Amino acid sequence: xxxxxxxxxxxxxxxxGLGALAAITRRNAVAVLMGVELMLNAANLNFLAxxxxxxxxxxxxxxxxxxxxxxAAAEAALGLAVVLSLYRDFGTLNVDxxxxxxx
Amino acid sequence: MSSLAILGAFLSLAVLTLFPAVMVISTRNILxxxxxxxxxxxxxxxxxxxxxxxxxxxxxxxxxxGAILVLILFALMLTRDVMNPRAPQHNGLLTAAVPICASLxxxxxxxxxxxxxxxxxxPEAAGAHDQTVALGRAxxxxxxxxxxxxxxxxxxxxxxxxxxxxxPQTEPPSAERTDCSGGEK
Numbered sequence: 001x002x003x004x005x006x007x008x009x010x011x012x013x014x015x016x017g018l019g020a021l022a023a024i025t026r027r028n029a030v031a032v033l034m035g036v037e038l039m040l041n042a043a044n045l046n047f048l049a050x051x052x053x054x055x056x057x058x059x060x061x062x063x064x065x066x067x068x069x070x071x072a073a074a075e076a077a078l079g080l081a082v083v084l085s086l087y088r089d090f091g092t093l094n095v096d097x098x099x100x101x102x103x
Numbered sequence: 104m105s106s107l108a109i110l111g112a113f114l115s116l117a118v119l120t121l122f123p124a125v126m127v128i129s130t131r132n133i134l135x136x137x138x139x140x141x142x143x144x145x146x147x148x149x150x151x152x153x154x155x156x157x158x159x160x161x162x163x164x165x166x167x168x169g170a171i172l173v174l175i176l177f178a179l180m181l182t183r184d185v186m187n188p189r190a191p192q193h194n195g196l197l198t199a200a201v202p203i204c205a206s207l208x209x210x211x212x213x214x215x216x217x218x219x220x221x222x223x224x225x226p227e228a229a230g231a232h233d234q235t236v237a238l239g240r241a242x243x244x245x246x247x248x249x250x251x252x253x254x255x256x257x258x259x260x261x262x263x264x265x266x267x268x269x270x271p272q273t274e275p276p277s278a279e280r281t282d283c284s285g286g287e288k
Binding site: 002003006019022024033034038045048053059060070071072073083084087088096 | 109117121124133144158159170177200204212220228245254261265
């Protein structure tokens with residue numbers, strides 16, 4: 001039995017599910033960010049698995065992964081700035097309590 | 104390498120990736136959750152190595168572990184005293200979200216496993232040197248525009264992060280702002 005494309009896809013589906021679970025259920029805003037990072041990692045893993053097994057000569061998947069890394073870095077920087085201003089204005093990091101936009 | 108050794112390496116990397124991800128969700132101490140992210144990211148870097156994506160192994164370690172994880176740990180340590188570790192760490196969605204996320208992952212796993220992908224190992228990938236040279240040429244050639252768009256996105260995000268994180272000192276102190284502006288009576 002060899003490791004095929006579907007192994008990587010199943011693993012990254014599991015990683016995405018765990019990241020989504022962290023992003024949905026955690027109360028701490030930084031933990032929500034960590035869940036988003038897990039989901040981005042699963043997406044990057046999918047890109048590279050498809051690149052290796054389906055289009056090893058193409059460059060598109062690698063360029064997408066570079067953009068994914070950039071988006072992850074931008075998301076981390078912006079998210080932490082939002083976390084710090086949330087802390088300053090509300091005195092909490094609990095995303096349930098920061099409900100100013102709730103209708 | 105024999106296919107059994109490759110399978111063993113894949114399975115141990117899968118455990119190294121998924122078990123810490125479970126701990127990131129379930130652990131009570133938020134700082135420990137941040138540290139549990141480290142083995143997950145290392146496991147993903149190992150999976151990149153198994154996929155012969157040499158450049159991205161280094162990029163994963165440099166960017167995710169060296170930059171993003173350190174940034175997250177900084178934020179956790181700056182705000183560690185805010186949340187009571189004995190308070191519930193999950194919101195009321197937990198009982199609904201666990202089956203939903205599990206069925207999402209299981210459904211996509213079943214669908215992806217049943218799809219007839221081309222079986223077996225593809226032909227050997229190019230070596231690390233040739234691969235990185237080709238990627239660099241693509242980034243300044245065919246894909247220069249997406250690459251520049253990504254740089255502009257990162258620049259805009261960083262400028263926005265600085266503006267957001269800066270204390271609101273330039274605004275005139277109003278009644279509800281006096282507690283934030285610091286020191287003015």
